[in-house]
Amino acid sequence: DGGITQSPKYLFRKEGQNVTLSCEQNLNHDAMYWYRQDPGQGLRLIYYSQIVNDFQKGDIAEGYSVSREKKESFPLTVTSAQKNPTAFYLCASSIVTGQPQHFGDGTRLSIL
Amino acid sequence: QKEVEQDPGPLSVPEGAIVSLNCTYSNSAFQYFMWYRQYSRKGPELLMYTYSSGNKEDGRFTAQVDKSSKYISLFIRDSQPSDSATYLCAMSAVRGYGQNFVFGPGTRLSVLP
Numbered sequence: 117d118g119g120i121t122q123s124p125k126y127l128f129r130k131e132g133q134n135v136t137l138s139c140e141q142n143l144n145h146d147a148m149y150w151y152r153q154d155p156g157q158g159l160r161l162i163y164y165s166q167i168v169n170d171f172q173k174g175d176i177a178e179g180y181s182v183s184r185e186k187k188e189s190f191p192l193t194v195t196s197a198q199k200n201p202t203a204f205y206l207c208a209s210s211i212v213t214g215q216p217q218h219f220g221d222g223t224r225l226s227i228l
Numbered sequence: 229q230k231e232v233e234q235d236p237g238p239l240s241v242p243e244g245a246i247v248s249l250n251c252t253y254s255n256s257a258f259q260y261f262m263w264y265r266q267y268s269r270k271g272p273e274l275l276m277y278t279y280s281s282g283n284k285e286d287g288r289f290t291a292q293v294d295k296s297s298k299y300i301s302l303f304i305r306d307s308q309p310s311d312s313a314t315y316l317c318a319m320s321a322v323r324g325y326g327q328n329f330v331f332g333p334g335t336r337l338s339v340l341p
């Protein structure tokens with residue numbers, strides 16, 4: 117079955133630590149996205165990528181970094197510079213930007 | 229003015245009721261209009277999408293787009309407890325880059341048995 121796989125489902129970060137969230141898709145989509153969702157709030161765009169080796173900052177990119185070395189993979193690193201990282205992180209993909217996006221089941225990040 | 233506004237809810241209805249969920253938007257360049265359903269602790273699931281104006285029906289769900297009024301709706305007929313979730317509207321411009329794909333804040337729906 118085609119889809120988007122995010123791992124791990126739950127992640128804990130210690131103070132001063134960088135952590136990486138994995139996102140893999142087998143839908144052959146060019147565009148991929150990372151969103152952050154806080155309780156009772158909407159989706160906020162962190163980064164997006166239109167094509168391999170390209171990515172653009174979204175609305176809340178500070179404290180995060182991404183790479184897009186392969187079409188199917190778009191990992192997100194939450195760096196120690198992100199002072200409030202506790203949230204639900206969602207990865208999405210679409211055929212190209214502007215087309216309907218399909219989401220993974222998210223990674224819940226908490227601080228130890 | 230926010231780009232997308234959505235009825236905030238929460239909304240509680242009895243089983244079997246007809247539910248109407250609505251969004252308004254301001255960007256006339258939007259061409260794709262989507263509805264997502266998100267269960268607790270899960271990612272949003274694409275429920276329906278339409279391109280440009282008109283209606284689309286899929287089982288108990290009907291999506292309507294009125295571009296002249298910049299208004300979209302999702303109707304759920306014969307609502308079931310399994311429809312209890314948060315519903316997000318979304319819209320985008322053709323080949324819209326990051327900021328040209330926007331989501332509404334969501335409406336939480338509870339269908340009571």
